[in-house]
Amino acid sequence: MALASVFLPLALAIIMLGLGLSLTIADFRRVLAYPKATVVALTCQILVLPAVCLGLVLAFGLPPALAVGMMLLAASPGGTTANLYSHLFGGDVALNVTLTAINSVLAVFTLPLVTNLSLSYFGDGGTLGLQFDKTLQVIAIVLVPVAAGMAVRALAPRFAERMGGPVKIASAVILVAVILGALLQELDNLGTYIASVGLITLLFSVISLAVGYGAPRLAGVGRRQAVASCMEIGIHNATLAITVALSPALLNDTRMAVPAATYGVLMFFTAAAAGFLLRSRQATPAPEATTERT
Template structure:
């Protein structure tokens, strides 16, 4: 895909802004401070998502010996925060959606720092330290802008016009899903000549990443005696990543500007729905644990 194309220069930034603005419409300052009420659940989920998951992804990338550009794309995906899709699946499964919102809010802020670190280390490791591709300080500011500014604007709208924000909940969810589908299709079209080969290379890795992420997100908190509803929330928050953000960073002419790096997020964006939907259906259909159980 050419860097000057309409997809990368216009549609992607606007699409991501819509998704992140919609996320902001659901957030309040209380969502950031709520972590004090459930510190163990939040901390375990964040550590799993920020530290454990990139290490798991690195292991998968090395085991499957991925092409270096695809390897960086996988690491970019693993470093991306959760999003509204995780909240939806958590709701369907009977998870603690308030915790999901809190985790999404905090991790979206932390990702401004953690995502560039993971990406730059991955580029140095897989492509060589002399490569010119990367998220330098100026580009990190752009990540800050595309991630946080729309979120802050959405929060401001919610604070000023809460009724409007509530009315926009359903339309924004629909718009976010449409945007996600459009971004995935756009990334696939951009690499259409090689996509079948890329799917063969990263399809299984993406599926394993989803399954392992969902499992770790649930069992690490449960082994630490976190309540089941919070563990469910953690599972989907850790397991479902913001592939729209990953694709945007990969394709953006001012950031990574590399179509191949966007492929893992596009493949993942399609594959993740299957195990996530099955898990949500299975967990949601089970009887809730008695209140006396942790």
């Protein structure tokens, strides 16, 4: 539809520009301060969760479009909401910023790769909807605005801070308008889609949060870093997944956006439940098995 063809690439570009306005080179240098926590979290995000998601998709026997939508969600980086949840529940927000920055850049390459493989495996007739030329479009739409935002932040930090809020509001308004239009087009099938992916997205959210906290703790990472990892890995960027699925320049399939849209609602509740659970555990003092200090 015209609304999607014009505004979706614009919405994604504005979203990534807003992310770039909040990033500096120092955010990437922080990986040196938290090497173990960063490596464990990125391994979970890039390798473990797509594998878990694939297992769930095969177990549930989802239709191809919904299966690809789930894999697209799994390949999406952590959402910016993770920073807020981490702050509320005692996580290391600086680590969240670092993970978000690194993940967002890596996703420019990993997201098209995972999506291509998923389309090849689940796709109808072996037709890839996100081929090399479209991968380049993803890079152009995603990476260029991030770089531009970082440049603006470096050259005019006060202006970048002032523009952060308006950019987020503008991207949200455009995205909501496009999503509502897409939902109206698929209104007759909406109930069926939710029934098809409600349980699997709930399970994926719970598993993501559990892996995000459990894996770092097993690796000897401190509690605050583990909470940050829990929120970063457990709160995927559903907005990015929806935008890629709906954009005519990319996947152009409303059905592929359904898992991310469903997950985008559920994750607020599962992440809050995880945060309160971790906070209640903190009330009972336990030895801190860690080699990384906060």
